[in-house]
Amino acid sequence: MSAGLLLIFDLVLVVTLIGLAIAALVSPDVRRAVMLFIAFGLWLALVWARLRAPDVALAEAAIGAGLGGALMLAAARRAARQEAVDGQTDARGEEG
Amino acid sequence: MRRAASLIIGAIITALALWLLWVLQTALDMGAGPRLAEQAFAGLPTTGVSNPVTAVLLSYRGYDTLLELGVLLAALLGIWSLGVASPGFQPAGVVLSGMVRLVVPLLVLTGGYLLWVGGYAPGGAFQAGALLGAAGVVMRLAGDETAGLPGIRAQRWLIVAGVAVFVLVGLATLALGQGFLSYPQAWSKWLILAIETAATVAIGTTLAAAYVGGRPWSHAVVGGRD
Amino acid sequence: MEQLLYGGAGVILFALGLWAFLVYEPLLRKLIALNIMGSGVFHLLIAIAERGELPPDPVPHALVLTGIVVAVSATALALAMGRRLEDDSGGR
Amino acid sequence: MSLETLLPAAIVVSSLLPGVFIFLVKEESHILRGVLNMAGALIKLVLVGVMIWGVYQGETYETRLTLAPGLDLVLSADALSVLFVTLSTVLWLVTTVYAIGYLEHSPNRSRFFGFFSLCVSATVGIALAGNLLSFVIFYEMLTLATYPLVAHRGTPDATRGAKIYLAYTMSGGVLLLVGAIWLQAITGPVDFTQGGYLEALSGDLQGPLVAIFVLLLAGLGIKAAIVPLHGWLPQSMVAPAPVSALLHAVAVVKAGAFGIVRVVYDVYGIGLADRLGLLTLLGVLASTTIIYGSVRALYQDGLKKRLAYSTVSQVSYIALGASILGPIATIGGMVHLVHQGIMKITLFFCAGNYAETLGVHKVSEMDGVGRRMPLTTLAFTVGALGMIGIPPIAGFVSKWYLGLGAVEADAHWVLLILAASSLLNAGYFLPILYRAWFRPEPDAWPKERPSKGRFETMGALLWPPVVTAGLCLIAGLLAAAPFSPLEWAALIARREYL
Amino acid sequence: MDASLALAVSVPLIGGLLATALPKRAQGLGLLASVATVLVVGWVMAGVWQQGSLHAELGGWAAPLGIALAADGLSAALLGMAALVALGVGIYASGYFRSADADRHFWPLWLLLWAALNGLLLAADLFNIYVTLELLGLTAAALGALTGTVDAVRANLRYLLVGLLGSMTYLLGVALVYTSYGTLDLGLLSNALEPGPVAATALVLMTAGLALKAALFPLHFWLPPAHANAPAPVSAALSALVVKAAFYLILRLWLDVFAPVVTPSAAGLMGMLGALAVIWGSWRALRAERLKLLAAYSTVAQIGYLCLFLPLLQALPPGAERDDLFVALVLMALTHGLAKAGLFLAAGLVQRSAGHDRIDDLGGTAQHMPATTFTIALAGTALIGLPPSGSFVGKWILMTSALESGQWWWILVIAIGTLLAAAYVFRVLSRAFNLEPTPRSFVTQARTEVPALLLALTSVAVLGLAADPLWRLLGAGGGA
Secondary structure, eight states, X not given: OXXXXXXXXXXXXXXXXXXXXXXXXXOSSHHHHHHHHHHHHHHHHHHHHHTTOHHHHHHIIIIIIIIHHHHHHHHHHHHHHHHHHXXXXXXXXXXX | OHHHXXXXXXXXXXHHHHHHHHHHHHHHHTOXXXXXXXXXXXXXXXXXXXXXXXXXXXXXXXXXXXXXXXXXXXXXXXXXXXXBOOOOOOOOXXXXXXXXXXXXXXXXXXXXHHHHHTTTSSOOHHHHHHHXXXXXXXXXXXXOTTTTOOOHHHHHHHHHHHHHHHHHHHHHHHHTTSOTTOOOHHHHXXXXXXXXXXXXXXXXXXXXXXXXXXBOHHHHXXXXXX | OHHHHHXXXXXXXXXXXXXXXXXXXXXXXXXXXXXXHHHHHHHHHHHHHOOTTSOOOHHHHHHHHHHHHHHHHHHHHHHHHHHXXXXXXXXX | OOHHHHHHHHHHHHHHHHHHHHHHSOTTOHHHHHHHHHHHHHHHHHHHHHHHHHHHTTOOEEEEEEEEXXXXXXXXXXXHHHHHHHHHXXXXXXXXXXXXXXXXXXXOHHHHHHHHHHHHHHHHHXXXXXXXXXXXXXXXXXXXXXXXXXTTTOSHHHHHHXXXXXXXXXXXXXXXXXXXXXXXXXXXXXXXXXXXXXXXXXXXXXXHHHHHHHHHHHHHHHHHTOTTSOTHHHHXXXXXXXXXXXXXXXXXXXXXXXXXXXXIIIIIXXXXXXXXXXXXXXXXXXXXXXHHHHHHHHTOOBHHHHHHHXXXXXXXXXXXXXXXXXXXXXXXXXXXXXXXXXXXXXXHHHHHHIIIIIOOOBGGGOTTHHXXXXXXXXXXXXXXXXXXXXXXXXXXXXHHHHHHHHHHTTOHHHHHHHHHHHHHHHHHHHHHHHHHHHSOOOSOSOSSOOSSSSSSSOHHHHHHHHHHHHHHHHHHHTTTSTTSHHHHXXXXXXXXXX | OOHHHHHHHHHHHHHHHHHHXXXXXXXXXXXXXXXXXXXXXXXXXXXXXXXXXXXXXXXXXXXXXXXXXXEOHHHHHHHHHHHHHHHHHHXXXXXXXXXXXXXXXXXXXXXXXXXXXXXXXXXXXXXXXHXXXXXXXHHHHHXXXXXXXXXXXXXXXXXXXXXXXXXXXXXXXXXXXXXXHOOOBHHHHHHHOOOSHHHHHHHHHHHHHHHHHXXXXXXXXXXXXXXXXXXXXXXXXXXXXXXXXXXXXXXXXXXXXXXGGOOHHXXXXXXXXXXXXXXXXXXXXXXXXXXXXXXXHHHHHHHHHHHHHHHHHHHSOSSHHHHXXXXXXXXXXXXXXHHHHHHHHHHHHHHHHHSSOBGGGOTTHHHHOHHHHHHHXXXXXXXXXXXXXXXXXXXXXXXXXXXXXXXXXXXXXXXXXXXXXXXHHHHHHGGXXXXXXXXXXXXXXXXXXXXXXXXXXXXXXXXXXSOHHHHHHHHHHXXX
């Protein structure tokens, strides 16, 4: 693999990484944001594997993206449910 | 108004980022600065493990790892102090529970494997512990309220196991006149393995318990909320 | 070059996270922002550990491993506190 | 560790320690509290006696505690400090007796006597302070210890009075602190020296030295109630009578005046102070205060208020004495430190007795009190005549020496001030005496006399003013005897003008 | 190799583990561990007293590869203060919590916090500092939320997040340092450091992160609600110790490790921020409605006082005078720590007895409890900086040195701060005097009142009149 090709590969990795981060940060839907954050974490693990840090990549995938993501996802699901409940009560309140 | 504020913040942070990028470039331009890698590799044979990352974590900078396990413990204690766990989800269907019966042992097995190879290949206590924790998460998702964890008393002992074994090893070496956490070379490998095993169990338990998200019910019945 | 590219990405992630942390109000958003900030720092550490021909420096790797666990612990505690707040305001 | 190094500290501790224990005493065990109080007062008196004898013989006493490198807490005894220590100790003993009687059934006595003792410890500390740092320390402690005494009654008035008192004295403390630190930054740590210690470096530091003097004077002047910094004094009249007595005669006001004397003589040195034009400043302020206080006193109907303005006026005699260059005026100022103390405390004790026994708080209610309470009124008369300056009472001696000193120094305007002030004194005291002795009793008073004894009021309240009135007479009659206040002031003046 | 250093971290840590595993005996074990920790800290201090400084390599690996613990006069002094406060807080806590449950949650977290604190004060490695900071931050936030009220949880959640932001910023600085210098050890780093944009930026990042944790103006916004809503023993520890710990790190970096990088204008900026903190914090304390909020704002002001020392220390050449000023800084920090702990503990008792801590409605409650009122008065004396407290001596030296170095404007700040402090302290005390009935005895509940009183008393009497040994402890340790 030539140096130029490798650089393009690196660029793609990095740009995607930053793109995922931005998407996770600005996504309007919280649950979607968490999903994107998990994707970001997994992608980060991939980048780290590229940087010859397999131990850390493994840990990031399992702990950072995996368990951290799972925790956030549970919270996001609860938040979404709460919003739905609130929305219903609000709607009812307006009707009444 | 809010929009304006966020734009101003954005501008400031952009400036900050550019500054930091410039500094980073300056730092990198100064040439390959010194690093600890060579020393770390040089010391590797005496540590009893051949995976350099494990060597750093458990031997060179074992004290950091000890405190880090303390952080994990503190987080769980904090979570427990906030209230009791909510009941889990409704019992899973047949298909899901079948899958669970398959996935959980697989996760545990992989965890054990990662723990074992951590000495010479990528892996180690944290990754293994994470998989154990993941097994707990899966079980709770499948409807097991306790995430497969034992009763409160056992849980308490399990979550402190990692730090406890670590610090006791440290004190033992101190008592032997070696200095805190200075493993005798002959024992090094086995001491590290023992610490890692305890840490794996503790990490797994703690992460699963953190996912459960409150102190277990049995305790709540005794104590009540605050 | 490689180091600058990846290290620079770390700095950018840090800045993005910082921006989002300051701008967004909801807890979950702030946590995502903090985690991305942290990832930026970790990423910088991993990037400087990688030196072309030489084997990568294991010390920053270990630091990052520690950092990841700390970050997830803090996230878990923050989420639990957030849930406690939700429960209390929901119960009222 | 010897007597020489321990005695000053022992004198401070002899009231500090009982004070601390009194806080812990249960409210109802008044005997234990009384024993602690009296034991402290008597032990202190004995210790001071030893010190007087020693200083007279030329002994030096010094306790030195290093707080930090270059910062020593120094307690030492020279003739001037002995004068003030003796005054405080004697009057504390008397006031303690009075206060035990006065507060017999009132609440929170442990707190009161605890702070009372701390207050005296601070005053004695001020007297013995051997350098500016130590002076500032005890000066601030005095503020802290007197605040609860002023606020003691707990009524809204008391709280308000205490707040005003605190605002003034705290600001004064800060000014004093800045001045003291500035001075120390220039000179380094130096102890008070008879004749002053700034003479040597006055050359190019005139500006700063004047500024520092103004800071110090402002800080001290607030406690000494020099116009226009006197606003707190009439307000703090809400305190119980023994506190007023102590505040006015011994502790707070005196501490300020004493501080001015210290700064003029033992920091700047009177010669330097004169050359920098500081004495003129002080003299003008003091004179203004003397006249202003007296004029205000004329218009007060509240007895304690009238006495308070009288204090404003009288204390400035001390500063006036210090502002005239010449040993005789110095003697006059110094001796007035003692004389004003014993006279004013007599007057306050009597005012307390009238209030306590007959419920009389105002001058206009004092008709006939002389017949009803002859001993008290006699004591009051002695104090009042002394204040006016009638011989042979102590106050006459002060004014005589001040006047002589003014003539010696060619400061004839001072005579004018003295004459005017004496007239005004007469103007606000004589009507009281007339009412007390020559007007008939009103019917409103309780007919029944206290059943306990044959005296007009209980002993603990009666004897203190009688004793201090006696002291006023003795100090005037025996002014030439050895160890009289006058002789002692002359000793100080001799040492200051070496 | 000195065993005492590792033990100073391990002993409270083990105590925390035992208290976790055996919740029913948490209190007894906790008190036992507290006493043991105090003894170990005494051992460390004795070592520093005799040898000037202590150093221990952990894991048998010398720096830069391994991690070292180190104690000099500064860390020993703060360790001692922490031990004293922690012991007091522990005894107080054993009589404070009403429900057994809160008590059980308190002890493990509390001992972990203490371990983190000792670890932080002894740390000699930039990354190790990060880990101790995180342990400290997490335990502190969790303890602060123990009250369980919505306000407490919300405030401490914010504290947790802000703390994380601070540590991430700090860690970025560490990463920059490692990029350029390849070491994390403080001693080695201070030898290798060269002034330049990298070192300066690293210092700025680390300082910003730590300033956030130390609540340095204008980054103090999170502190008052977090400290005011925590349970009293926790507030005491947070205000007296946790905030000071972050400030200790700033000192360490500015005066020790990064000293060559620091410029007069940077130090002047810190002084400015300190001045603003003094005035703003005191002003807000004066306006505070609640006693604990008042105490929390006064903490903001006190961190400001400590910052005022930085420009003066920077201006002075090494020598006896600078050493004096440095010791004065430590003396002030210790006095404030002890006094603030006493004040918060007392405020907790007032709150418990009255059911609230609104200052305007406190009339009489203060009078029911003479010992507690006295504690507030003593602590107030130290906070104002009146004699004979340690902060008076500290202030005297600070002002002298401000005059001598021509930076007289700091004196104005101190004077204003002093008057404001007097105003807010006496605003509380004036409520103590009213027409309530007389209390029968001085102490009503020894287990909680006496520790508070002793802490406040130490800040006034001991540190003010007998601070001379501190000079030896720090002088021999080389100080900065």
